Amino acid sequence: MRAAVFDRFGPPEVLHVVHIPDPVPGPGEIRVRVLAAGVQPFDVAVREGTMPWAKVEFPQTIGQEYAGVIDSLGEGVRDLAVGDPVLGSTMLNGSAELVCVPAANVVRKPHNLDFPTAAALVAASQTASGALLELGVGADDVLLVHAAAGSVGTVATQLARLAGATVIGSAGPENHERVRRQGAVPVSYGKDLVSLVRATGLHPTVALDGAGGEAITQSLELGIAPDRVGTIVDDKTAAEHGTRVVRAGRDPERLARVVELAARGEVVMPVHAFPLDSVVEAHRAVESRHSQGKVVLLLASTNS
Template sequence: MRAAVFDRFGPPDVLHVVHIPDPQPGPGEVRVRVLAAGVQPFDVGVRQGNMPWAKVEFPQTIGQEYAGVVDALGEGVRDLAVGDPVLGSTMLNGNAELLCVAAANVVRKPHNLDFPTAAALVAASQTASGALLELGVGEGDVLLVHAAAGSVGTVATQLARLAGATVIGSASFDNHSRVRRQGALPVPYGEELIAAVRDTGLQPTAALDGAGAEAIAQSVALGISPDRIGTIVDDKAAAEHGVRVVRAGRDPERLARVIALAAEGKVLMPVQAFPLSEVVEAHRAVESRHSHGKVVLIIEP
């Protein structure tokens, strides 16, 4: 099978596509023929060597999010069949034609949700939904989402709106129309943010940070209680200001609930697609932090 690998830490150019042996499913596992695979900042960090807790053995495969079709069953698997469309999380092997995962962690893909969108939603859905649960966001809240145009911010905005919250979302001016389509009031990030939030006439009651650094200090300055400010990106600033670090774990049931909403058209995720052969360009897009939608690799048979 073909897979994206890297033989040393470094810039996107260390990635290349090679042929490696097909994996075989063990007991309780299924093998998935991957049709779309997400690329996320975690992948960039691993490839750069900035994730020392991630076990890397060169040549190292990469990728955490997949959507595809079951093509082989391991011993003892009864609830899935060959040909079932599925999606889910994996660990450092998702950017490949085939992968093996525990059947218990697989989520069925609704027929009316395409494979690229399904793959694009995997990590963002679990992170955003878990963060909102931890922050207790619900009816009557005013949620400030820093980096509202990012993948996590995109899902968090829509889930918060569905829960009855009003959302203010920071983004670059070019993304304000997109933030508005997601149901949020757009504001600029950076030094103009505090004044722009106050100009809305709304008092934020909670904040979810996907930008880091000054965004956390700004949330505190806006009068949001520190126990209702959560960051997914900046542990250091969180400790400095006494706010939460939200590390929502992987949860197939939580993922399945968001996927069901996406199938109903209630949660949308724009996708920027690259073929597997352009994995270097896909990583460059994620690393730039200016990609237009969630970056996904399309893996043709």
């Protein structure tokens, strides 16, 4: 099979596509023929060598999110069948034509959700839904989402709106219309964010930081209680100010709920797709933090 690998830590250019042996599913596992694979900041950090707890052995495959079709069953798998479309999380091997994963961890793909969108939702759905749960976001809240145009911010905004909350979303001016379509009041990020939020006339009660930088201190300046300021990116500043790091972890049930909302058109995720052979360009797009949608690699025809 073909897979994206890297032989040393470094910039996107260390990535290349090679042929490696096909994996074989063990007991309780399935093998998925991957049609689309998400690319996320975690992948960038692993490739750069700035994720020290991630166990890397060169040549190292990469990727955490996949969507595709089951092509082989391991011993003991009963509730899934060859040909079933599925999606889910994996660890450091998703950007490949085949991946073996525990059958218990997969989510069935609804027939009316395309494979690129399914792959794009995997990490963002689990991170966003878990963060909102930990922060207790509800109908009486005004949620400030830092980086509302990012993949996590995109899902968090829409889930919060579905829960009845009012949402303010920070983003660059070029993304304000998209943030508005997601149901949020857009404001520009940067040094003027506090005054821009105040100018909306809304009073945030909870904040989700997907941007880092000044986001935590700005949230506190707006009067949000420290235990209702959560970050997914800035552990150091959170520790300094007594705010929260919100990482609920992977949960197929939470992912399945968001996927069903997406299949009904209630959660929308824009996709920026690259072929597998353009994995270097895909990683550059993630690093730029200005990609117009979630970055996804296409590994085969994804029309179904």
